[in-house]
Amino acid sequence: MGTTASAAPQPVTVASPLVHGNGMANSRQSLSMSPFQTVNIHNNKAKSIITNKVAPVVITYNCRQEFQIHDDILKTNYKVGRISDTMPEHYLVQGEYFMVQDVYSKADVLNTTGSYGAPNFRQVKGSYPLYGMGQPSLNGFKQVLQRLQAQGHEVIFFCVREEPVVFLHKDDDFVPYTPRRKENLHENLHGLEEEELVEGLELTIRKELHDFAKLNENIFYVYNDIEYFKDEPQKISITCEEDIHVTEEVYKRPMFTMPAYRYYRLPLPMEGAPLEEDFDAFVNILRESTSLSLGHDVSRLPALLFSCQVGVGRTNLAMILGTLVDQAIALCSEMHNIKEAIYENRSKLEGIGEDYQIQGSSTKDYFLNRTMQSLERYFYLIVFNAYLHEQYPLAFVSNFSQWMCCHTWLYRLLACMDLSELSCFAPDVLGTLKEMKAVNFRRVPKMPVYGVAQPTSEATGAVLAHLTDEKRKHSHVLWVNLQEELVLEGNSAFQGSYSLINDETAQKWLEVTLEQEKQMKMFKSCLTVQEIFNQHKSTHQGLVYKRIPLPDCSAPREEFDKLLEAMKSALAEDSHSAFVFNCSNGKGRTTTGMVVAILTLWHFNGFPEFADDEIVSVPDAKYTKGEFEVVMQLVRLLPDGHRMKREVDMALDSVSETMTPMHYHLREVIISTYRQIKSGKTEKDCQQLLLKSLQYLERYIYLILFNTYLHLEKKNSWQRSFTLWMEQVAARAGVYDILNQLGFSEFENLRDTPLARLRCRWKQQNIQSLPFRGEFI
Numbered sequence: 001m002g003t004t005a006s007a008a009p010q011p012v013t014v015a016s017p018l019v020h021g022n023g024m025a026n027s028r029q030s031l032s033m034s035p036f037q038t039v040n041i042h043n044n045k046a047k048s049i050i051t052n053k054v055a056p057v058v059i060t061y062n063c064r065q066e067f068q069i070h071d072d073i074l075k076t077n078y079k080v081g082r083i084s085d086t087m088p089e090h091y092l093v094q095g096e097y098f099m100v101q102d103v104y105s106k107a108d109v110l111n112t113t114g115s116y117g118a119p120n121f122r123q124v125k126g127s128y129p130l131y132g133m134g135q136p137s138l139n140g141f142k143q144v145l146q147r148l149q150a151q152g153h154e155v156i157f158f159c160v161r162e163e164p165v166v167f168l169h170k171d172d173d174f175v176p177y178t179p180r181r182k183e184n185l186h187e188n189l190h191g192l193e194e195e196e197l198v199e200g201l202e203l204t205i206r207k208e209l210h211d212f213a214k215l216n217e218n219i220f221y222v223y224n225d226i227e228y229f230k231d232e233p234q235k236i237s238i239t240c241e242e243d244i245h246v247t248e249e250v251y252k253r254p255m256f257t258m259p260a261y262r263y264y265r266l267p268l269p270m271e272g273a274p275l276e277e278d279f280d281a282f283v284n285i286l287r288e289s290t291s292l293s294l295g296h297d298v299s300r301l302p303a304l305l306f307s308c309q310v311g312v313g314r315t316n317l318a319m320i321l322g323t324l325v326d327q328a329i330a331l332c333s334e335m336h337n338i339k340e341a342i343y344e345n346r347s348k349l350e351g352i353g354e355d356y357q358i359q360g361s362s363t364k365d366y367f368l369n370r371t372m373q374s375l376e377r378y379f380y381l382i383v384f385n386a387y388l389h390e391q392y393p394l395a396f397v398s399n400f401s402q403w404m405c406c407h408t409w410l411y412r413l414l415a416c417m418d419l420s421e422l423s424c425f426a427p428d429v430l431g432t433l434k435e436m437k438a439v440n441f442r443r444v445p446k447m448p449v450y451g452v453a454q455p456t457s458e459a460t461g462a463v464l465a466h467l468t469d470e471k472r473k474h475s476h477v478l479w480v481n482l483q484e485e486l487v488l489e490g491n492s493a494f495q496g497s498y499s500l501i502n503d504e505t506a507q508k509w510l511e512v513t514l515e516q517e518k519q520m521k522m523f524k525s526c527l528t529v530q531e532i533f534n535q536h537k538s539t540h541q542g543l544v545y546k547r548i549p550l551p552d553c554s555a556p557r558e559e560f561d562k563l564l565e566a567m568k569s570a571l572a573e574d575s576h577s578a579f580v581f582n583c584s585n586g587k588g589r590t591t592t593g594m595v596v597a598i599l600t601l602w603h604f605n606g607f608p609e610f611a612d613d614e615i616v617s618v619p620d621a622k623y624t625k626g627e628f629e630v631v632m633q634l635v636r637l638l639p640d641g642h643r644m645k646r647e648v649d650m651a652l653d654s655v656s657e658t659m660t661p662m663h664y665h666l667r668e669v670i671i672s673t674y675r676q677i678k679s680g681k682t683e684k685d686c687q688q689l690l691l692k693s694l695q696y697l698e699r700y701i702y703l704i705l706f707n708t709y710l711h712l713e714k715k716n717s718w719q720r721s722f723t724l725w726m727e728q729v730a731a732r733a734g735v736y737d738i739l740n741q742l743g744f745s746e747f748e749n750l751r752d753t754p755l756a757r758l759r760c761r762w763k764q765q766n767i768q769s770l771p772f773r774g775e776f777i
Contacts, residue, residue: 078212083182083223087233090221091212093205097179097189101224102135102165107310117143119310129153129303134310138167138174138250144305145254145261153303154260156289159251160306160314162267163188164201166209167245168222168236174245177222178309179205185226188309190270198267202246213238268314272373273380276759279387279400287396376414383410405736406727408758415762440586444654448474448578449597451655453586454481456489457532464540467578474578476542478570480563481529481582482589484549489527544570550589554695554762560706561721563596568718571604591655591666595703598651603710610650623671625649626700629745634701634738644708648700666703670696674744691755691764694742698761701739705730 079095082088093099108119112133119134121144136144148155167174178188213220221233238244251263264285268274289302308314387403404410439453441463452463467474527535533545548562570577581593602608626649635641649667656665674693680686709725710718720728726735736758743756750756755764 078208078215081182083185083229083232087229088221090233091208091215093179093208096181098182098185099166099168099177099209099220099222100180100185100226101222102176102178103310104224104226107134113140116147117141118307129301131303131305133305133307135161135165135176135307137176138245139172141250142254145258148303148305149258149260151303155258155303155305156262156285157251157264157305158285158307159247159263159265160268160308161188161247161265162190162198162269163309164198164205165247166202166205167247167250168209168238169243170236174250185223188270198265199246199248202248206241206244206246209238209244210241268308270313271370271377273377276401276404279380279384283391283396283399379414401740402737405740405758406731408731408736408739409727411758411762414759440590442586442655444594444598447598447601447654448472448576449594449601449655450578450580451586451590451594452580452582453590454483454487454529454582454584457527457535460532460536461539463580464536464543467580468540468542472578474542474576476544476570476574476577477540477580478544478546478566478577479533479580479582480566480593481545481547482550482593483529483547483583484551485584487529489525489529489532542574548593550583550592552583552588553692554698560596560702560709561723563593564600564718564722567597567600575604591652592699592703594655595648595651595666596706598654599647599703599707599710602647602651603714607647608650610646624668626667626670628670628697630697630738630742631701631704634704634735637733637735637738638704638708639712641704641708644711645704648703648707651703666696666700670700674747687755690753691761693744694755694761697744698739698742701742705735 078091080089081092081096081098082090083098103119110120110122112121113119113136116133117140118136121133122131124130124132131148133144145155163178165176165178167176180187180189209220218237218239219235220238222236223229223233225232247265251265254261255263264281266278266281266285268278383404384400387400391398391403398406439455439459441450441452443450450463450467452459455463464477466472467477530545530547533543537543537545544566546562546566548566567579570579579594579597581590581597583589583593626645631645635645638644652666670693673689673696677686677689677693680689705726706722709722712729713720713725730736740758741750741756742758742761743750743753754760
């Protein structure tokens, strides 16, 4: 207990609740502190305030006041823990983290700490003044700067760490430590809240460490040896906050004594490629550096110095960005070669026989993710180099994010990195199997446009007979198969591996597949879909079969062109041709194909009269009409946008006679899928539902864009393809900027939704839940 006495009145103020990294105070702390945040004492009145043990005790009588504040008031708001039962218990940073020395001695592979001041300090091969290193101490960093300064370099230093680091006073130096979880003391924190600045978190940690030391005789426990835990934990003395430095203090202070020194914090991810915003930040720094501008004396280039934890992965990535030449990977590969990392992870992936668990997840999944992340990083380096070649001579008139939105085919290419076979089960929702022998067979009223699920050979014959009978008399039929999955008909039934919804099904599928591999299954007949239609052409001379694969759920890329060309050819042959579309279940992609056909026929034959909009008084009526904020933003951008949207809505209503997701109405299924997120059982389920709802929303937007294209390019008979129109017209107008911020801004902050980005959303549409099998190509 501490006691003070004074003849003058004093306010008693207890420290305010500690705000943690998420910006919220600990609940226990807030409750215990709120009754006595501040007590004001008047000198002319006697008072007696006596509460429980953790409250101040204030006794005044005219001229004397006594205050009693227990250290327990702070202790009640912190958590304690230990690595093992044999080690002492101590306070935990942020209630869960242990402070671990940032770089252990074995990590310094190049053995440069003593001679250069930092682990793995190196210069790229060749004459470029480009350097990389691991995390130095305060004195080590000063040593590095002195060396570069002595060589006459202007120094631009980049710290590429995304995790918090604090420097603790030890002997005559300040040594870096980082907070880590008990489960994996070797792994830094990553994937922190986007809005939480790392610098702010470091300040919070410093305040905590100072408080912990005050509660324990100015001692705090840290860990240096996390391999063998010899003599751990170590005691470190903290008498004041000046015994703790944050990253900003270590790296910014030299700017006062070194005019030719600049510092930037450019957080890069531990794995995978940086975000477009990270590239933008790097480019902005380049733009500000006159010594890097075009035409400047190349012999006077500034020294670019990059640092992460051990100076390997992220430092190497940043060094490649800094080199800006074709052979960057070879130049920077002394510590880490990105192409070799892809090959090594791939070899480990393919070398796994029977799968097993590592850190709670499948080993195959772990190495597949590592391989994909390395490949994605390599992909982005190539793309960024292309951007630099184009934009550097132009003084970077466009940042990387804008440039990518004008080259969205790169996102499509990136999305194709993880492809696998997939087929879906097709329940007969419309009950047409008995009558037509085909699942979910339907027709657009008063139009020769039909939809159906993947039919068997028998069902195909029944549908063709229906279309060519005396009532309909269609002599020419264009049949478009929209499935992108591999499908075979064996013994008059389609064979394929079904998509898997959960882990239980995945395990079951795996067991069945392995059992099938051991057995020989005999088929009396085995036909591809193409062979089925070739057989029917002998009895239906006017039948034309096309396979135009569209992705499930998501927008059909920019490949409406193939659909349009197929329809134009059919109409040129016979203006009364019938059009049949099928996918696996006759719903999602089939609906898209049918709407494209309706819009195309309306542009050829004229639009019907549309009735006035009905007043709909049902829940979410605004959204079942497709009036999402992002859609209306597009409508305002497009010429005659309201008409473009209304025509698509009429086509959707024609295809889906009833407004029910069971029969698949695109506008309603957007909001109904999004509403299901609330009832998702797991985080993974919620993410899948969010992705699916965004893909439906994107599909709706693409239909509006396609209708706009049909209107604007009709005068030239659609000689310019939809793909080119999107690149040359829509992209310049900002359409991809809208698609790059796609989401339900009515209900959520899009900054918190990575799937709002083209890059993340398009990549997710090809990720399968099937276990890895075979080779990674």
